[in-house]
Amino acid sequence: MAKLLPIFALSGLGAAGFGGWYSFSVLRPKDLKQYLEWQGFELASEKGGHIWKSILDEHKSIAVSRTGKSDPSEDDVKSWCSSRLSSQDYESFKDDASKICVNNPQTVRAKIIQKDGSIDSLIKDSSDSKDKEYRVSYIFKKHIEGVLELIGFVPPEQEKGQEIQENIEEAGKILEAWCKKSLASKPDDVLVDDVKLLCAPMKFKTISELITNQNEKNLLLTDSQNSQELTKKYEEIKEKSSWVNDLTRTKKEQKEGDLKNWCEEIEKKEFSEEGTFSNIYPKFRFRCLKAK
Incomplete structure (x- = not known):
């Protein structure tokens, strides 16, 4: 008799109760692809461009864990996602899939990589001359409306009849800090454009x-x-x-x-x-x- 209890229990739900149970089961996404789409994500496979390079740069630790490779390639991540989109048993990896299988860059850095393929157009953190490059970038772009307020630099007060004081060393440091912070910030089109402008080196030094x-x-x-x-x-x-x-x-x-x-x-x-x-x-x- 014990095995029959679930049937009797269901019969006691009534039409409305059974309908609610039925609707719940039907509303569950049938596979990972549908789950991601219902979450409002665009699949990375439908985006094209540099999307996989961006994902790998931003979520490499997840890519390493899921692909089982110490240095996974873009194709490795793409293959992992592709092979699991039709999976109906996706609970154990849906959270990771929502990061490495969709078009959802979480930082300005990732957004730039997605658009341009790299951040090589920006001042390189490993460059021996980066301090000088930030100073030159600042001095030639400081006159753009809103730049000083944006990066948070207050130029020194000037004395009448004296040479202009730039405090360029401090300005360069502040611009560098702003660039690093902005690259790690949530992306929006305005901030992405600001970073690409202010954090890129000039084509000259002298x-x-x-x-x-x-x-x-x-x-x-x-x-x-x-x-x-x-x-x-x-x-x-x-x-x-x-x-x-x-x-x-x-x-x-x-x-x-x-x-x-x-x-x-x-x-x-x-x-x-x-x-x-x-x-x-x-x-x-x-x-x-x-x-x-």
Whole structure:
């Protein structure tokens, strides 16, 4: 009789009760694929692009555990998901599948990899010159509206009549911290675009490289073809106090060659150095470049 009790129990449910039990069983997703879709996920297999590379970068520990490989490939993860989408007994791995089998990047880093295939366009954390690269990125992008507030940097107060203080070393550190924090943050399109803009290195480090990048080498007064303009510029500035008392002049000989030497020396200056962008570069453009 004991084996018959479940039947009698069901008969006691009545029409409404049995209907509720039946609906519950029918509403259960039939397999992993349906479960993931009912959770609102888009299957990674339907996304294309760099989705598997993004998933592997973000959830490698899960991929290692599920594929059983110490260094799984994108195809390994894709194969694991594909072979389980039709599984009806999915309770034991549905949570992991909801991370490595769907299009659901959880960080800005993962979103960028999904779009671009890597984060190689950003300043590399392993780069020996990363500190300088962050400084240069900051100094050339600080004038973009909202940037200072976004990264949380307050420029030093300026004294009237004095050279501009950039505090570029501190600014570079703050930008680096912001970039690292943002890469690990929840993704949204605006933040992704901000990171790709602010955390990418410039294509130049020195004044000379910038001049080349802007196709202005032919405008340099130090070029032999511009010797007359060099003479004219020297005559224009030689008596000015801004030239006579310029602390960046290593040789203070009042002759035309002094200007040429100054231009050639200053051209090597790096924008990661305090004051190069705000104080020295404007002088260089005025003294050493032919007007367009």
